[in-house]
Amino acid sequence: MEPNPLNPIYLRAAGVSLLIDLSSGEPSVLHWGADLGGILPDLSLAGVMSGPVPHSALDIPVVLGLLPQASSGWRGRPGLRGHRLAAGNGGRDGVDGDALGIGVDRDGTRRGFSARLRLTGCRATERSAVITTADAQLGLTVVTEVTLHDGGLLELRHHLTNDGGTDYALEELAAVLPVGPEATEILDLTGRWCRERHPQRHSVQQGTWLRSARHGRTGHDSSLLLAAGSLGFGNRQGKVWATHFAWSGDHEAYLESLADGRSVLGASELVGSGEIVLAPGESYLTPALFAAYSSHGLDGISDAFYAWFRGRSKHPSTPRPVVLNTWEAVYFNHDLTVLTSLADAAADLGVERFVLDDGWFRHRRDDHAGLGDWYVDPNVWPEGLHPLIAAVTDRGMEFGLWVEPEMINSDSDAARAHPDWIAGPGSGLPLQWRHQQVLDLVNPQAWQYIYDRLDALLSEYRIFYLKWDQNRDLSEMGHAGGPSVHEQTLAAYRLLDALRAAHPGVEIESCSSGGARADLGILQRTDRIWASDCNDALERQTIQRWTSMIVPPELVGAHVGPPTSHTTGRTHTLSFRAITALFGHFGLEWDIRSLTGPEHDELRGVIELYKEHRTLLHTGRMVRADLPDPALLLHGVVAGDGSEALFALVATSTSFSEQPGRVAIPGLAPELSYRVEVIYPRPLDPDREDPGVTGRDAASTYLQTSAPAWLATGVVASGQFLSESGLPMPILNPEHAILLHISAA
Ligand code: DGJ
Numbered sequence: 001m002e003p004n005p006l007n008p009i010y011l012r013a014a015g016v017s018l019l020i021d022l023s024s025g026e027p028s029v030l031h032w033g034a035d036l037g038g039i040l041p042d043l044s045l046a047g048v049m050s051g052p053v054p055h056s057a058l059d060i061p062v063v064l065g066l067l068p069q070a071s072s073g074w075r076g077r078p079g080l081r082g083h084r085l086a087a088g089n090g091g092r093d094g095v096d097g098d099a100l101g102i103g104v105d106r107d108g109t110r111r112g113f114s115a116r117l118r119l120t121g122c123r124a125t126e127r128s129a130v131i132t133t134a135d136a137q138l139g140l141t142v143v144t145e146v147t148l149h150d151g152g153l154l155e156l157r158h159h160l161t162n163d164g165g166t167d168y169a170l171e172e173l174a175a176v177l178p179v180g181p182e183a184t185e186i187l188d189l190t191g192r193w194c195r196e197r198h199p200q201r202h203s204v205q206q207g208t209w210l211r212s213a214r215h216g217r218t219g220h221d222s223s224l225l226l227a228a229g230s231l232g233f234g235n236r237q238g239k240v241w242a243t244h245f246a247w248s249g250d251h252e253a254y255l256e257s258l259a260d261g262r263s264v265l266g267a268s269e270l271v272g273s274g275e276i277v278l279a280p281g282e283s284y285l286t287p288a289l290f291a292a293y294s295s296h297g298l299d300g301i302s303d304a305f306y307a308w309f310r311g312r313s314k315h316p317s318t319p320r321p322v323v324l325n326t327w328e329a330v331y332f333n334h335d336l337t338v339l340t341s342l343a344d345a346a347a348d349l350g351v352e353r354f355v356l357d358d359g360w361f362r363h364r365r366d367d368h369a370g371l372g373d374w375y376v377d378p379n380v381w382p383e384g385l386h387p388l389i390a391a392v393t394d395r396g397m398e399f400g401l402w403v404e405p406e407m408i409n410s411d412s413d414a415a416r417a418h419p420d421w422i423a424g425p426g427s428g429l430p431l432q433w434r435h436q437q438v439l440d441l442v443n444p445q446a447w448q449y450i451y452d453r454l455d456a457l458l459s460e461y462r463i464f465y466l467k468w469d470q471n472r473d474l475s476e477m478g479h480a481g482g483p484s485v486h487e488q489t490l491a492a493y494r495l496l497d498a499l500r501a502a503h504p505g506v507e508i509e510s511c512s513s514g515g516a517r518a519d520l521g522i523l524q525r526t527d528r529i530w531a532s533d534c535n536d537a538l539e540r541q542t543i544q545r546w547t548s549m550i551v552p553p554e555l556v557g558a559h560v561g562p563p564t565s566h567t568t569g570r571t572h573t574l575s576f577r578a579i580t581a582l583f584g585h586f587g588l589e590w591d592i593r594s595l596t597g598p599e600h601d602e603l604r605g606v607i608e609l610y611k612e613h614r615t616l617l618h619t620g621r622m623v624r625a626d627l628p629d630p631a632l633l634l635h636g637v638v639a640g641d642g643s644e645a646l647f648a649l650v651a652t653s654t655s656f657s658e659q660p661g662r663v664a665i666p667g668l669a670p671e672l673s674y675r676v677e678v679i680y681p682r683p684l685d686p687d688r689e690d691p692g693v694t695g696r697d698a699a700s701t702y703l704q705t706s707a708p709a710w711l712a713t714g715v716v717a718s719g720q721f722l723s724e725s726g727l728p729m730p731i732l733n734p735e736h737a738i739l740l741h742i743s744a745a
Pocket of ligand 1: 327357358367402469471511512513514530532533
């Protein structure tokens, strides 16, 4: 359809709007933020909204294109970088391009570096637009797809096609959106192994805040979200613009603030040198940039992402089963008797899914060998996995299996038979990481081998779940002498897609040395992420809080580990560990054969608690209070209709004050009356001989001579009262938590 330049594209949903003007001859974003209402200023919007022309500047007001271009006067980071290769310099017909004169190729195509992409077509609905821009002389077309989803989440991607007669070398194609002038603070996340997704925050200055991820995978330090917001924005107040780039390979995300007063959020795939060269007629599709705006803090960002996740047809719809993962219970010590008794203990506690972790395949007695040899080790499992799977399924649990398909050990039959399947720079091998290398999935034989092995395992055994691990950065990642992170990432996606299509009943977890592959690219083909290898509840409070900014808790694996954490050496009560894990996809990673009577009973009670509340936990809205005391956290999940909620009050360290005072509980329906009760661990009641199975940790959790009166009996109060006045809270010892159940009275 011919675009009508007088009709701006105006998408609106859930209090958010996006306004794109077409009148300048290229799509330019006039507004992304709060809904601007049903009536826009009349006629020339671009005229109404364009600013003055300053001294020493271009002679016209500069538009901010949907794909910012120097040819339109944009002096910031361009949306498209690349250049046309002359025939003979990578072109198809072997003609020496230099002989053809500067800038013009034999077929008349400008050998250009600066695109002049101008509007050639546009189709728009109330919620989406497909906008085509082209530079006929340079021989490039870009189709931009923008969709504003129901919950207000924006999805943006570009599709570049080389229409010219020679190759086009692409260096960058970025998705960019402007943020409002109030955005003066940047928030993003960083981390490392066992400390993923910790926030960092600073004020916006002129210049670029750039996060580069060169791990070949998403990365432990990757910023799941890059946000900019108004001064002091918090969990429930302030304007926030936030983006997420849905890609599991190298990428960059940035906020750029220009001297002209405008700031943009952008992201692009980080393309290796010469990695993407489009032959005539070939295309490149960017990963999607997801973007959310909230006028009431970060919780509004979560609302938009959660609505998008939960609206997908493939979003897990069955109750998330209680998992037992064998890793921290037995590591590589695979023994049928031991694992059968673990299955016994698990079934007795109410576990529903038993996952056999690393160590079951040929040569895999430790982490030095075996990756690539995806055959059950007959020395350890003479009858295959059948006896263990029978033991698990006979006890009413699903069986899950760990795999790491994208990797290969030099010490493996696969590598010995196919040394060329190890990905690398062309000569020599990359440095080893956990004694392993990367399998070159761009090689069709290697890809097919891995597909066939996994397909065979899934066909032979009743496997309901794969824990799909990926344990190293892809350094010096290459195929046939050229960089290949891009193709490798797509090949891994294809592998997951093909296996899911062939085995639609199998759920897949994305694990990557803990949480190094947590992004919406991988999550569109997996059913949950493993947030971190750290099961220490204190560390997990931060890791899960920030992971759940974007990813809803039903997709975030959270396990109760042993009392003393294997990765930090800290010891925590069962209640603190359990209350932490409840706000995710709950499981255990602990040798539960060793549990004592009361500990066993308490854990069984916790599992019942999870089962009772998992529908609420996995469908409700995430609410995080803005508390003045940095030693306290309060977060909860409130049912969509406001009828019920579960909140955790967490003491992460000692407080500056003697007692917490009244703590406001936000996010409830103001007009409803609620009954509020502490359900775990129950405060010790001197009149009760039996403190209840969930009361074991009370003595160490609470630190007071007398508790607030309502704790013993519960209290009824309105949502308005709870969010404005709050309730006096008990004094908690550091690294302890209590769970509050709130239900409409
Ligand atoms: C790394 C994962 O993050 C762990 O959970 C575990 O599966 C090990 N790999 C097994 O090697």
